Amino acid sequence: MMDILLMEPSSTNKRRRIADKLRGHDHTPFLSLADIKARLKNIRRVSTEHLNSHGQTLLTNLNKHTDVKVMFANSAVQAAAEIKRINEGRQIAINKSAVIANEIVPELVKYNLNIIETYYDEFKPFDNQLDEHLRLPNLDIESVLNAFQIASHPDISRKECVAKNGSKDFTGLIGIAAISASDGNVSLFQHMGNTGTVYEQAQKIILVAGLDKIVWDKDDAVFQTKCMAAFGWKGLPRPKNLYYKPNAGISIRNMPYEISPEDTEQEVHLILLDNGRTKIQKSEYKDLLTCIGCRACTINCPVSTFFHSSGKWNPKEYLYHYVQGRNPSTDLCLQCKTCRMNCPLDIDIPGLILNARADAMKNGKLPLMHSLLSNFENIAKWSSKTPFLANTLSKNALVRNLGETFTGVSSKRKMPEFQNLTFKKWFENRKNKEGHYNR
Ligand code: SF4
Ligand code: SF4
Structure with missing residues (x-):
């Protein structure tokens, strides 16, 4: 035996x-x-x-x-x-x-x-x-x-x-x-x-x-x-x-x-x-395999209770299951780095989470909210062409509730008002006949 x-x-x-x-x-x-x-x-x-x-x-x-x-x-x-x-x-x-x-x-x-x-x-x-x-x-x-x-x-x-x-x-x-x-x-x-x-x-x-x-x-x-x-x-x-x-x-x-x-x-x-x-061993996440499962990374992590519905995942598991395809995102991590300080093996979980986010962005796997907010200039460009429509929609309760459901942006959040007058145009308009700018 x-x-x-x-x-x-x-x-x-x-x-x-x-x-x-x-x-x-x-x-x-x-x-x-x-x-x-x-x-x-x-x-x-x-x-x-x-x-x-x-x-x-x-x-x-x-x-x-x-x-x-x-x-x-x-x-x-x-x-x-x-x-x-x-x-x-x-x-x-x-x-x-x-x-x-x-x-x-x-x-x-x-x-x-x-x-x-x-x-x-x-x-x-x-x-x-x-x-x-x-x-x-x-x-x-x-x-x-x-x-x-x-x-x-x-x-x-x-x-x-x-x-x-x-x-x-x-x-x-x-x-x-x-x-x-x-x-x-x-x-x-x-x-x-x-x-x-x-x-x-x-x-x-x-x-x-x-x-x-x-x-x-x-x-x-x-x-x-x-x-x-x-x-x-x-x-x-x-x-x-x-x-x-x-x-x-x-x-x-x-x-x-x-x-x-x-x-x-x-x-x-x-x-x-x-x-x-064995797949993780060949990847940029191989340090996760050095983990001994002590759970010290959970101590003082401000958000670990939200990582899983049962509260059972520690920061390493939150990332590990993301890499394995069993967790849809790594959004909840606040990058406070407490887990790294507590880890006896100095596993850089926050750094690896950043890598995971960068990979997701490169591969177009970002959640809808992140895709929209990180490309806000596109939204602004099209909204400023039709400001009346954009502002009406952004104030509409139904649209705001749908936005909260699908993108995670709170329906209570006030959106900026769009205008078709750009800053450059507005500044140019202040030029007088002599070519000087009015105060
Ligand atoms: S860096 Fe992220 S995972 Fe680590 S303790 Fe802070 S919030 Fe938790
Ligand atoms: S503290 Fe380090 S070794 Fe311990 S469970 Fe967390 S990642 Fe693994």
């Missing part, structure tokens, strides 16, 4: 660090923020440059494990069809990873499959673990990084749980934080307990890894997962908010164990997903 590591926050290391400080045993962190970022950038650079070769090495290594069924999917459509086949009509419990929420689930819902979101459910039986961790001050980046520890090996817990209880009648669909090409080690992350619970209790397990999640070895996979958790930490809503978040779906915790140990599937399915990643 491949080794699956599950990481989660623990307050132990933070407590130890704070106790040291209080006793005067202060120390400089071994790893500075610059060191951590440099190592992370190197891991991500290698991963992005070797997307295909790492994928091939990983496939070769995974095929040695008879208990893992591996599949390569070119698209989310293909992956969803495979998941449907494996699932055989059960409910599907998911974790909150971006690949599952943003790429796979939109395809699965087309099959009318019943999806159970488990993330917020884990905060219901809320103990003090996460709350205590959050209340402790952060002394340095190293203590934050080391606050995320390998909590368990879900494959071992699953075997124990199945032998004792059997399993529940659902499929666990879990997005991977990192997977190592050289040995197939899988690294998962959870804030409380949902991923571990899904892994232990599901009758079938399907793991999904985007090609960009493949790193070279286990150390890199663990380090990348810790960074994902540590840099995204500040963007996590506080437990109080999480606690009160209503859980719209069914809780897997309340489901009974219905499948006997003998009938519980022990094989794990793993889907390696391209879904446009």
Whole structure:
């Protein structure tokens, strides 16, 4: 069986660090923020440059494990069809990873499959673990990084749980934080307990890894997962908010164990997903593949809640799905550049958004409002030839409402009055017989 590591926050290391400080045993962190970022950038650079070769090495290594069924999917459509086949009509419990929420689930819902979101459910039986961790001050980046520890090996817990209880009648669909090409080690992350619970209790397990999640070895996979958790930490809503978040779906915790140990599937399915990643690797947007999914770019972005109707896209995802053709425009970005400052990999999302807008303009794909407003001289030229008609229309309520609907220009906005007398002509008219201009 491949080794699956599950990481989660623990307050132990933070407590130890704070106790040291209080006793005067202060120390400089071994790893500075610059060191951590440099190592992370190197891991991500290698991963992005070797997307295909790492994928091939990983496939070769995974095929040695008879208990893992591996599949390569070119698209989310293909992956969803495979998941449907494996699932055989059960409910599907998911974790909150971006690949599952943003790429796979939109395809699965087309099959009318019943999806159970488990993330917020884990905060219901809320103990003090996460709350205590959050209340402790952060002394340095190293203590934050080391606050995320390998909590368990879900494959071992699953075997124990199945032998004792059997399993529940659902499929666990879990997005991977990192997977190592050289040995197939899988690294998962959870804030409380949902991923571990899904892994232990599901009758079938399907793991999904985007090609960009493949790193070279286990150390890199663990380090990348810790960074994902540590840099995204500040963007996590506080437990109080999480606690009160209503859980719209069914809780897997309340489901009974219905499948006997003998009938519980022990094989794990793993889907390696391209879904446009190799195309992006060859494009000017390839830096997006270095993203670790920490969501730090969402912190202080003034408009990210408007990026998607569900509020789930961060700035990187807003652009990523535009490049992939799943988001019609990048208009909402205000170019404040906060996301770039917060990104541990310094991904220039605002710069790439500007490139995307320039490409759209070049290819004539600008939204109607932008096309009209950026070519206002044409509107002015034709309107000034027939000013009476243009001014009448621009004041007409029906025309203004239609304008708002189709171009996004508010019907309350006052338009300038058009005249057929140009400024040049008006100026010339002021010349007297002597050739001087009247004051
Ligand atoms: S530059 Fe755009 S995407 Fe980035 S934080 Fe500002 S508004 Fe959000
Ligand atoms: S783009 Fe956003 S999610 Fe990706 S690494 Fe940077 S901050 Fe994290």
